[in-house]
Amino acid sequence: MTEDSELDLPRGVALAWGVSADPQRGPKREMSVEKIVDAAVELADADGLGAVSMAAVAARLGYTPMSLYRYVSAKDDLIVLMQESATGLPPAAVREIDGWKERLGELFRAQIEIYLRHPWMLDIPISGSPATPNSSAWVDMTLEALEETPLDAEERLAVTLMVTGHAHWYGAVLAGYSTVGRTTGMTPAQITAREAALYDGLISPDEFPALRRAVDAGVFLSDSDPFVFGFERILDGIAAYIDALAAGGARSAGAAWAVLEDADVAADKKYREAQKTVREAEKALRDAQKHQRQALRDARDRLARHPGA
Known part of the structure; x- marks a missing residue:
């Protein structure tokens, strides 16, 4: 962070950058922001983000909650610092890898590993870009990997956000399956077999014909990784775009979608009521289609029982 900056930073961000001084007084000199954050991360790693409170962290450290507030004034600030600590710095070895695609692939895998070590990070609400040193270092290294390509600054940032977003989504899926394994004692193979059996028993060819064909093709028992496949195909598309530019x-x-511009419209009461009406109509249509498919099955059963009728 530049020395002449006079930004009005939230305290959590200021503490992450080291521009907010620790209090002059405290319960003991052994207390520090770093120890508070370490204790909070340990709690979250063990029992999830919901287990973290100022009281729980204080108890873990052997102090009173009020003692912590002299160092970290709010739980939201503590979560910012926890995220920063758990994120850490990107692996320096990435810079030794040849090729932008290979670098992005390694950064993608490294981010997923963070979510597997600290799955509670996936429960932190997204309220904007985490403008902290470690998070900035990940963005910086990803942008650096693209510097020798003909992509312009906006396109490099777009690719960076794609890597981060895909890693977040894939990390959420893997962390969720890991939690299921821990709570049920099932192995990954057993979880996969259970899901495949559910789809096999629930998906009918009349109601979901394309999905039924996928089930019959064995997609839910395949050893291939659909998320890695998707990520690699996105990189292939970016590579094709880079080749075209070259x-x-x-x-x-780069036309912008009107999602953000429509945010005020989406919040309008009349708009929400109209959307509700649309959802109800869609539900009625699905119910009618379901009855139609059932009638078709019944007719086929009658013809099978009485072919000459």
Whole structure:
């Protein structure tokens, strides 16, 4: 962070950057922001983000909750610091890897490993970009991996956000399956077999024909990883775009979707009521289609029992 910066930083972000001084007084000199954060991370690693409270952290350290507030003034600030600590720095060895695709692949895998070590990070609400040193270091290294490509600054940031977002989603899936394994004692193979059996028993060819064909093809028992496949195909698409730019092709216009611009519209009461009406109509349509499929099955059963009728 630049020395001449006079930003009005939230205390948690300021503490992460080291520009908010520790209090002059405290219960003991052994207390520090770092020890508070370490204790909070240990609690979250063991029992999830919900187990973290100022009282629980204080009890773990042997102090009163009020003692902690002299160092970290709010739980939200503590969560920012926990996220920063758990994120850590990106692996320096990435810079030794040749090729932007290979670098991004390694950064992708490294981010997923963070979520597997600290699955509670996936429960932190997203309220904006985490403008902290370690998080910034990950962005910086990803952007650096793309510097020798013809992508411009906006496109490099877009690719960086894609890597981060895909890692977050894949990390959520893997962490969820890991939790199921711990709580049920099931192995990954057993979890996969159970899910495949559920789909096999529930998905009918009349109601979900394409999904039924996928079930019959054995997709839910496959050893292939659909998330890695998707990530690699995205990288292939970016590579094709880079090749086109290098050959003198036109740059993408990058037209923005109107999602954010429509946020105020989505919050409007009349709009929400209209959306509710649409959902109810869609439900009625699904019910009608379900009855239609059932009638078709019944007719087929009658014809099978009485072919000459």
